[in-house]
Amino acid sequence: MATVSLSSFPQKETVECPHCHSSIVLYDPRGSEFCACSFCQSHLQFIDEVPKKVGSFSAPRSKALIPLGAEGVLKGTTFKVIAFLEKEENAQYGWREYLLYNYEKGYATLSEFDGHWNVIYGNNFLPKLDKVLYGNDYIMYDDVEYRLFHKYNPKVVSLSGELDWDIKKEFLQVSEFIAPPFIISREKGREKHSHADHYRGEYLEPKEIAAAFGLDPAGFPPQTGIVSNQPSATGDQWLWSFRAALLMLLAIFVVQFFLVVTKPEKVVFNESLELAYDPQKGVNEFKPVMSPSFELMDESASLDLEMTASVTNNWLEATIVLVNEKTNQTWEVTKGVEFYEGVEGGEHWTEGSRSTAVLLSEIPAGTYHLNVYPASDSPLSNSMSVKITANEVIWRNIFAALIVLSILPLIAFVRVRHFEQKRWSNSNYSPYNQ
């Protein structure tokens, strides 16, 4: 077992490779039970503190970016790199791992795949990892749901350095669950009843690794693709824009609520107008009607003008002119109502409406009357009513603000979704395939 509960790193020791007689430096000589010779790739086991060759590894395909023996402080913990491993899955793709040793708690791991880095801790750093709960294609850890992303069987290709277990006899089935920027790996032996160990990884930027070990980040491999637990920058953008839009909409509703209280809507005109057919004016035309006067008290207001007529299988249309009696300013609208009903195939049907409305904008205070010029298909139409309400909530303004304010969050959402689809395209368990 790795030597732990110390106050500093143990003194390094040098042993000789029994195969090529090269010197091998051990950074945890009491704790490490296996090591590999960097020169001949012999796999050595310490039996009674004497190295014996028990196998061999392939030569490393790449050079370790962080040299063995390098010390660094990562996430507040001091580590020393004691081993460099190369792993692969079915010879399809490979990744690199750096075994980190801390004198108080033991091992952690740094992994690098396509230029993306993770620092991975076991239950020696995160005791709650023993309390992971399983669901269907997900696990719960510390009240966070991690979704199943990948299952694979890793194979060790090369080893440089030392460790406290026989990695050659390690045949694992690994399941990875993600909650970016975190990932939990569930490692289980291939035997049916073998114990499962859990490790939690956290995505790190290369510059953090470089800073921790005093390296030049320019020497790190470039990042390609999107890896499973890579945090989405677009996710933060979406969250920010969504919150900002929500705040602004809230401000709009507060303003509207304030105005509803201080400038409430009120009916300023509600009259039934008598109509009279005028055959001399032409077919469908009625005599013009002038309404009684009414007052608009507010400095400027919106007016909702609602016209209603009791038409049945008929139509009524009217040009209504709002006239300011002081300035002679006019607002002219033409609106019609039509309502049809009948029975067809034993079913009663209706179509149209007996009322219609129009919104007048920014009408100044003053005394007004209406000039109404009606027309109807039926000479028997004898009345219509007009109702004018001031200061109604102008919903179209709210919808317009909502649409404009939603543009940025919508764009951000589309980008988040695109990023997540790309992330999950590397998984056999993608929610986007369902």
Added chain:
Amino acid sequence: MNTIVKCLYVFVGITIVGFYSYSAYYGRALWEDPVQKNTEYKGNRVYGGYGNRFNHK
């Protein structure tokens, strides 16, 4: 999202809230229904009431 876009969005947002407040107070609709202003009614109109009647017996 860089700071410029954020600042721009906040600026546009505050402008929208301000314009909305002005419009709500003065009863201004961002887009109006068809209204003719300061015209004199001449009676030259086309009735719209015929349309639906052709759809029914």
